[in-house]
Amino acid sequence: xxxxxxxxxxxxxxxxYSDPSTVIPSPSLLGQRELGFLLFKERIMLRHxxxxxxxxxxxxxxxxxxxDVYRSCAYYENPAAEMDKKGWLGADLVxxxxxxxIPTSCSKIHDEWTCAxxxxxxxxxxxxxxxxxxxxxxxxxxxxxxxxxxxxxxKNETAKLIDMLEKDFGFSAKEMSVFFSGHRGYxxxxxxxxxxxxxxxxxxxxxxxxxxxxxxxxxGTAKGKSRRRGASRDFSLHDFGWNKRLKLGLQNFLLTATxxxxxxxxxxxxxxxxxxxKELILKRCVEEGRWGSVKGVGVGTWKKLAExxxxxxxxxxxxxxxTDTHRLIRMNGTLHGKTGLKKVEFPLSNLKDFDPFKxxxxxxxxxxxxxxxxxxxxxxxxxxxxxxxxxxxxLPTAAAILLICKGRAEVAS
Amino acid sequence: MQMETVRFTQxxxxxxxxxxxxxxxxxKLNLKxxxxxxxxxxxxxxRAEERVxxxxxxxxxxxxxxxxxxxxxxxxxxxxxxxxxxxxIKKRYALAEAKQAFSDMRFETRERIMAxxxxxxxxxxxxxxxxxxxxxxxxxADYLRNxxxxxxxxxxxxxxILVNGKVYLNQHDVARLLQEEVQSRIERRLxxxxxxSFPEKITEMAERLIDLAKDxxxxxxxxxxxxxxxxxxxxxxxxxxxxxxxKGHHLSHVGRFTLTSFLVSIGxxxxxxxxxxxxxxxxxxxxxxxxxxxxxxxxxxxxxxxxPNCATLQTHGVCVNSNDGSCRGARNPLVYYKRKLKR
Ligand SMILES: [Zn+2]
Ligand SMILES: [Zn+2]
Numbered sequence: 001x002x003x004x005x006x007x008x009x010x011x012x013x014x015x016x017y018s019d020p021s022t023v024i025p026s027p028s029l030l031g032q033r034e035l036g037f038l039l040f041k042e043r044i045m046l047r048h049x050x051x052x053x054x055x056x057x058x059x060x061x062x063x064x065x066x067x068d069v070y071r072s073c074a075y076y077e078n079p080a081a082e083m084d085k086k087g088w089l090g091a092d093l094v095x096x097x098x099x100x101x102i103p104t105s106c107s108k109i110h111d112e113w114t115c116a117x118x119x120x121x122x123x124x125x126x127x128x129x130x131x132x133x134x135x136x137x138x139x140x141x142x143x144x145x146x147x148x149x150x151x152x153x154x155k156n157e158t159a160k161l162i163d164m165l166e167k168d169f170g171f172s173a174k175e176m177s178v179f180f181s182g183h184r185g186y187x188x189x190x191x192x193x194x195x196x197x198x199x200x201x202x203x204x205x206x207x208x209x210x211x212x213x214x215x216x217x218x219x220g221t222a223k224g225k226s227r228r229r230g231a232s233r234d235f236s237l238h239d240f241g242w243n244k245r246l247k248l249g250l251q252n253f254l255l256t257a258t259x260x261x262x263x264x265x266x267x268x269x270x271x272x273x274x275x276x277x278k279e280l281i282l283k284r285c286v287e288e289g290r291w292g293s294v295k296g297v298g299v300g301t302w303k304k305l306a307e308x309x310x311x312x313x314x315x316x317x318x319x320x321x322x323t324d325t326h327r328l329i330r331m332n333g334t335l336h337g338k339t340g341l342k343k344v345e346f347p348l349s350n351l352k353d354f355d356p357f358k359x360x361x362x363x364x365x366x367x368x369x370x371x372x373x374x375x376x377x378x379x380x381x382x383x384x385x386x387x388x389x390x391x392x393x394x395l396p397t398a399a400a401i402l403l404i405c406k407g408r409a410e411v412a413s
Numbered sequence: 414m415q416m417e418t419v420r421f422t423q424x425x426x427x428x429x430x431x432x433x434x435x436x437x438x439x440x441k442l443n444l445k446x447x448x449x450x451x452x453x454x455x456x457x458x459x460r461a462e463e464r465v466x467x468x469x470x471x472x473x474x475x476x477x478x479x480x481x482x483x484x485x486x487x488x489x490x491x492x493x494x495x496x497x498x499x500x501x502i503k504k505r506y507a508l509a510e511a512k513q514a515f516s517d518m519r520f521e522t523r524e525r526i527m528a529x530x531x532x533x534x535x536x537x538x539x540x541x542x543x544x545x546x547x548x549x550x551x552x553x554a555d556y557l558r559n560x561x562x563x564x565x566x567x568x569x570x571x572x573x574i575l576v577n578g579k580v581y582l583n584q585h586d587v588a589r590l591l592q593e594e595v596q597s598r599i600e601r602r603l604x605x606x607x608x609x610s611f612p613e614k615i616t617e618m619a620e621r622l623i624d625l626a627k628d629x630x631x632x633x634x635x636x637x638x639x640x641x642x643x644x645x646x647x648x649x650x651x652x653x654x655x656x657x658x659x660k661g662h663h664l665s666h667v668g669r670f671t672l673t674s675f676l677v678s679i680g681x682x683x684x685x686x687x688x689x690x691x692x693x694x695x696x697x698x699x700x701x702x703x704x705x706x707x708x709x710x711x712x713x714x715x716x717x718x719x720x721p722n723c724a725t726l727q728t729h730g731v732c733v734n735s736n737d738g739s740c741r742g743a744r745n746p747l748v749y750y751k752r753k754l755k756r
Contacts, residue, residue, distance in 0.1 A: 168575045
């Protein structure tokens, strides 16, 4: 980012936070939370800050103009103290669903990564790997894009998550809040007395549940003697929790499944038997609650189907965020330094219709000339822009800031 | 459907002496620590000793006596275990009491199970759904708090019926989870740091119990090393790390990982390794155990980690660069250890 681009973004962020009409909603018990700010120019993180009132915070934001504002999910006796002296009182249960963790077909088109090891520099397209395939390094420079399709798949994962939180975990709509993260995904926060004091390990169990990790599919919950004999033939499925999700998921998948879909599930040789017996399989599984007893569909195939359906039904959350009981998470109503979009809350019931490229737009006025190096087609506030390649264009402030923050454009001199 | 609250009888308190109500009962009896040495208290004292002794010998608490002996013998046994100042005995005693409670609770009436659960502030209710074939419905947060140490996959939340925030359980499973709760309650009581001055009789008894434990369990195992682990074959870097940790010094992340993965690799059980780290101010038992079990491959990825190679340890300053000849040619602390063992 050139100095003039940075100054431009800084000035716009400053205007936003100084504007009296900007509202930053206060999280519950603000005074018990730690706040953190990433400073624009210095690129350093200010941590361990506390604000008793949201109005004080707003004043501070207008003066300090951070690129990103975070607040702890945790509540502390003394939020301003060092980490081990804070006195942890509990934490909200938070979930982060980010396109970075969801495989989409378009990520190969708009996402790139480069190994940060200067001696290696290996690069590729699509989802960033955990370790570099060449040097094994774990640090990468990434170039991603908040694309419509990716955000749509993040939304689907969010819907699955919320369904589990509601039906299985029994959280009420009042206890859950859902947000657009301001970049490539969604956040779900749960504030509930019983979960507030759960430690990292207990939260990991919740993560595993949402992910379907460790789900025993080989059936045979029966103990002792019957385990050996019964397990290989019939797996019984009851009508609750994950069992029910497997049933419904299988129904959804199988009804429209093609040969290719089955191949994706790892079923090749037996695909004809599965496709030819769709109804019988569903009758056995959904109505009678058991896997098995379909000619030509052996235990191996049943398991592959179940594993695949489990994967479809699980919600792809960022596991690290949920298990970290001291996590700082972006504050509602503040700007995302990588996009200039706001983190915004919206009603649970609105998930389907929520349009981040409309509702999260913070800058509604003005225009500026920018030189765009490379940008795919994108939507913002109901207008379509791009694609651009090495082109100088005049763009509305919000679009210009998005491209500048994503490293795709600079203010034209 | 409101369950009628059960009032615990003296029989209940004798069976489940860890209940909060026992404390109220004891208050009424008004026993004094100095009086324990009196001859008329001998029955109680002997029963208390037997509780701890059976725990050491067979992880049990011995045969029940009449209520007037049984109930007060529990707090006295707690005091006795504290007086040993021995973490092995304390842990073993808490486990023995918890196990006894489990076997009693398995066949307890549903009402009493509910009342015991309430004593631990659980949100437990009788199952009201006729479609779900389990007797109890437990709030999932209470469930999670008490299953962290239970490693069998059947205890994973994902393998349970979870509907509307409730985990459905049979009485056996509820009793098993209560066992965990009983154990940690007793362990907390045994952690008491402000020790009263014990009468001589108690101190002597405690010493006899320590001797018994040394005799039956072995000094090494009590300190965390099973007989199969040979401390004399440790390479110098591990000796240094082990010494540092025993003195309560802080280890770097790499140091911690090296020591943990080394000890686990040579066959020390995870819980023994966890005890080593106990003296740290930031010690969090569950977290430490979790990390160790992770390294031991008992959790998560199920990969068992081995210590880093000597070259890596040198870069991170964990290697102590001693002149120990056996270090020469060893790529990894484990190689050193195995070599030494053969000699
Ligand atoms: Zn690389
Ligand atoms: Zn995309």
